Amino acid sequence: MNQYDVAIVGAGPAGMAAAIESARAGLSTIVLDEQPEPGGQIYRAVEAADALRLEILGKDYARGRDLAAEFRSSGAVYLSGATVVNVNPDLEIFYSKAGILTSFSAGALIVATGAIERSTPLPGWTLPGVVTVGACQIMLKANGRVPDNAVLVGSGPLLWLFAAQMIAADMQPRAIVETVPRSRYIAALAKLALNGAAIGYLRKGLQMMRTVRRAGLPVYRDATSISIRGNERAETLCFESGGGHHELPVELVALHQGVVPNQQITRLLRCQHIWNERQRCFAPVLDSYGETSVPGIYVAGDGGGIGGALAAELQGRLAGLRIAEKAGKSIASDPAAIRGELRREATIRPFLETLYAPSSQILAPADDTVVCRCEELTAGQIRAAIDLGAPGPNQVKSFIRPGMGPCQGRMCGLTTTEIIAASKGETPSLVDYYRIRPPLKPLQLGQLAAFSGEKSDRDTIEGGARG
Amino acid sequence: MSRTADLVIVGGGIQACSTALHARMRGLSVIVIEKDTVARHASGVNAGGVRRMNRDYAELALSQRSMEIWNRIETLLDDDCGFQRAPQIKVAETEAQLDEMRARVADLNSMGYDHEVVLDQTQLRALVPAVSPHLIGALASLDDGFALPYQTTFAFQRKARALGACFHEGLAVEAVRRQGADWQISCRGGETFTGRYLLNCTGAWAGKLARQLGENAPIEAVAPMMLVTARLPHFCNAVVGGPVGRPLSFKQMANGTVVIGGGRRGTPDPDTNVSEIRFEHLRLSAAAALAIFPIMAQATIVRSWSGLEGFTPDDLPILGRSSTAENAFYACGFSGHGFQLGPGVGEVMAELIATGSTSTPIEKMSIKRFN
Numbered sequence: 001m002n003q004y005d006v007a008i009v010g011a012g013p014a015g016m017a018a019a020i021e022s023a024r025a026g027l028s029t030i031v032l033d034e035q036p037e038p039g040g041q042i043y044r045a046v047e048a049a050d051a052l053r054l055e056i057l058g059k060d061y062a063r064g065r066d067l068a069a070e071f072r073s074s075g076a077v078y079l080s081g082a083t084v085v086n087v088n089p090d091l092e093i094f095y096s097k098a099g100i101l102t103s104f105s106a107g108a109l110i111v112a113t114g115a116i117e118r119s120t121p122l123p124g125w126t127l128p129g130v131v132t133v134g135a136c137q138i139m140l141k142a143n144g145r146v147p148d149n150a151v152l153v154g155s156g157p158l159l160w161l162f163a164a165q166m167i168a169a170d171m172q173p174r175a176i177v178e179t180v181p182r183s184r185y186i187a188a189l190a191k192l193a194l195n196g197a198a199i200g201y202l203r204k205g206l207q208m209m210r211t212v213r214r215a216g217l218p219v220y221r222d223a224t225s226i227s228i229r230g231n232e233r234a235e236t237l238c239f240e241s242g243g244g245h246h247e248l249p250v251e252l253v254a255l256h257q258g259v260v261p262n263q264q265i266t267r268l269l270r271c272q273h274i275w276n277e278r279q280r281c282f283a284p285v286l287d288s289y290g291e292t293s294v295p296g297i298y299v300a301g302d303g304g305g306i307g308g309a310l311a312a313e314l315q316g317r318l319a320g321l322r323i324a325e326k327a328g329k330s331i332a333s334d335p336a337a338i339r340g341e342l343r344r345e346a347t348i349r350p351f352l353e354t355l356y357a358p359s360s361q362i363l364a365p366a367d368d369t370v371v372c373r374c375e376e377l378t379a380g381q382i383r384a385a386i387d388l389g390a391p392g393p394n395q396v397k398s399f400i401r402p403g404m405g406p407c408q409g410r411m412c413g414l415t416t417t418e419i420i421a422a423s424k425g426e427t428p429s430l431v432d433y434y435r436i437r438p439p440l441k442p443l444q445l446g447q448l449a450a451f452s453g454e455k456s457d458r459d460t461i462e463g464g465a466r467g
Numbered sequence: 468m469s470r471t472a473d474l475v476i477v478g479g480g481i482q483a484c485s486t487a488l489h490a491r492m493r494g495l496s497v498i499v500i501e502k503d504t505v506a507r508h509a510s511g512v513n514a515g516g517v518r519r520m521n522r523d524y525a526e527l528a529l530s531q532r533s534m535e536i537w538n539r540i541e542t543l544l545d546d547d548c549g550f551q552r553a554p555q556i557k558v559a560e561t562e563a564q565l566d567e568m569r570a571r572v573a574d575l576n577s578m579g580y581d582h583e584v585v586l587d588q589t590q591l592r593a594l595v596p597a598v599s600p601h602l603i604g605a606l607a608s609l610d611d612g613f614a615l616p617y618q619t620t621f622a623f624q625r626k627a628r629a630l631g632a633c634f635h636e637g638l639a640v641e642a643v644r645r646q647g648a649d650w651q652i653s654c655r656g657g658e659t660f661t662g663r664y665l666l667n668c669t670g671a672w673a674g675k676l677a678r679q680l681g682e683n684a685p686i687e688a689v690a691p692m693m694l695v696t697a698r699l700p701h702f703c704n705a706v707v708g709g710p711v712g713r714p715l716s717f718k719q720m721a722n723g724t725v726v727i728g729g730g731r732r733g734t735p736d737p738d739t740n741v742s743e744i745r746f747e748h749l750r751l752s753a754a755a756a757l758a759i760f761p762i763m764a765q766a767t768i769v770r771s772w773s774g775l776e777g778f779t780p781d782d783l784p785i786l787g788r789s790s791t792a793e794n795a796f797y798a799c800g801f802s803g804h805g806f807q808l809g810p811g812v813g814e815v816m817a818e819l820i821a822t823g824s825t826s827t828p829i830e831k832m833s834i835k836r837f838n
Contacts, residue, residue, distance in 0.1 A: 086744075395506075399618055406767070437771050437773075439768055442769050443768050449750055
């Protein structure tokens with residue numbers, strides 16, 4: 001017997017919205033999340049944020065408070081600090097919390113694990129003093145701290161949003177080095193379809209850029225040939241821009257090239273995935289409610305393809321409603337209306353995806369650039385394995401071990417697929433991706449050894465949720 | 468590409484690639500047909516043990532012959548295969564276990580083998596200081612080791628191909644039939660091949676091909692599971708096996724990661740080519756590892772894996788001629804310990820096929836035992 005009707009992994013906008021709908025419909029619902037508070041990355045620590053932090057982070061962030069409050073009172077069991085380490089095909093879910101491994105079973109699973117930042121392999125990216133923009137923003141949300149004197153490098157709305165937030169926090173970045181080629185603006189404008197939602201996003205974008213301009217920080221556009229140099233740590237950022245070579249002394253470099261779906265759980269469960277050429281990543285194949293090719297397994301939010309926080313919330317609602325509907329429960333909202341909202345939300349995506357497509361330098365790293373940080377393997381070593389005849393990512397992995405370290409392939413997976421596809425002249429879709437095996441996150445051997453092997457009863461789990 | 472060869476090998480694991488190489492070295496033309504890719508299953512995903520220790524007596528001569536090749540593997544394949552010499556040891560928790568080990572070593576000595584020795588507690592702890600103090604000794608084969616399975620199998624394929632063996636990957640064999648003095652091999656999609664000799668190296672899938680030859684190869688698909696930890700400082704230079712009741716194989720790789728396997732099985736599905744990890748059973752491997760190496764409690768597991776392997780009822784491989792069909796041969800059913808045998812199996816099978824006999828005794832592994 002299943003202990004819960006619905007299990008949801010992730011308490012970001014998608015996971016919270018899904019839980020609200022499924023619990024409201026009367027299904028026993030449990031949400032597991034690694035963080036101590038609900039919100040995901042986008043609304044991280046939103047419940048605890050004081051007025052100053054809310055002002056710095058803006059209205060879009062503050063919005064998460066209402067959602068978190070609704071989620072808290074939804075009746076769903078909320079397990080914070082719980083890391084899901086395995087899900088088996090019978091939908092038995094294994095998680096680690098406070099050093100103890102526990103399992104339970106669910107009737108349906110909603111994967112709401114969101115996005116991860118795209119890996120940015122370029123010369124020097126593994127040096128101390130190089131971080132990601134997302135990590136810096138998390139630090140701001142969670143601890144109210146921002147790095148001093150950072151140089152933001154890359155492409156994507158987050159680069160501008162974070163710059164504007166740093167300026168609002170009176171800790172303005174040293175410079176922005178943007179990799180968007182000029183030609184992309186024309187290509188992107190051709191994809192621009194306007195509606196209320198799209199105009200809202202454009203207005204926000206222009207506002208962020210205006211904030212940056214008013215602050216007077218240098219913006220280098222159309223940057224190419226980026227490298228970070230230094231002995232012990234990042235010291236100099238080198239790049240070409242505006243027809244000239246630049247070398248900026250740096251203390252902290254924050255890299256960003258957009259975000260991609262976190263596909264670990266759907267890969268583990270062998271859900272079908274397809275290559276999204278516009279977003280240059282894999283995403284699970286979903287029906288209009290977010291159900292994957294494996295019955296009973298749903299994806300809501302950026303884990304199903306990048307759509308942003310509002311889309312994630314709508315997708316969460318749809319998945320929660322669908323499971324309730326299938327269970328014969330009456331539902332209060334109209335899925336067709338939600339899908340209409342989703343379509344409006346998506347209007348801006350073709351424009352953003354064209355404008356902020358990842359730079360070619362990181363999609364096809366130079367031979368001596370490290371791709372797999374854990375095992376310290378370069379793009380050249382991967383190409384050499386292909387030249388020797390390794391047919392795909394799993395054979396390259398078996399042969400020279402990229403993706404075998406503590407990050408479990410999250411960092412190098414897409415790059416490895418891209419490199420193999422380019423080397424063999426095949427599509428990334430055909431090349432495919434690493435097979436994912438448990439544990440989904442590193443797990444102490446002692447914890448596994450102490451696992452009872454029995455599914456826990458609900459009282460035990462919910463006692464843990466209170467504690 | 469040629470559709471006719473002296474020898475057609477079905478399957479593309481280490482036994483097939485090694486036989487292809489050795490058959491080429493004897494001048495036979497060779498075609499290998501693999502339904503997936505070379506080393507896709509057991510040969511690419513096993514634990515990589517190069518172990519003579521504690522083998523069934525029936526396999527000893529073959530294992531020794533194989534070890535001679537392992538000792539010159541880089542010269543043979545132009546690739547070091549990640550082969551590292553390391554003691555293989557099997558620890559003992561009780562006097563009774565140690566007595567059995569002593570009896571085995573006496574047996575081996577009387578047969579002329581001296582590769583295995585019994586270690587007392589002091590010798591064991593000198594060799595592997597991190598083992599639990601409750602262990603009282605071990606059986607050891609000090610000149611064994613381990614290698615990287617995928618790299619090794621891939622190296623056999625490359626060398627065999629360089630010497631002219633022809634590999635067809637992604638091609639599934641559907642039917643084999645006699646046509647005059649030859650074998651005709653038909654594949655899905657209509658491609659056919661012709662060979663004087665036929666060798667079944669299809670591992671977990673070998674039973675189906677055997678039935679077409681009118682005989683019984685009772686091979687069950689099994690999915691042994693393994694765990695891998697994050698890198699740790701070097702603390703173990705031996706491949707350590709658990710005592711009776713605590714199935715375990717434990718080794719630290721050159722990069723510091725520890726590979727833990729031994730006895731725990733996932734769910735195999737040979738029809739769809741996949742195996743499912745039974746996560747709840749991995750705890751038994753974790754517990755066995757902790758019982759032998761208490762310092763592992765804080766180590767973090769980053770991965771598990773399993774692959775499909777073919778097991779026989781008596782855990783001995785099926786090796787040699789068909790008992791029913793002329794010029795058909797088997798090298799399958801290695802029951803989870805075929806990796807070390809790979810180089811030797813290739814040499815022995817090539818010798819048997821090319822000359823009609825082999826100097827290494829393999830009769831006890833004949834398929835006849837199941838008829």
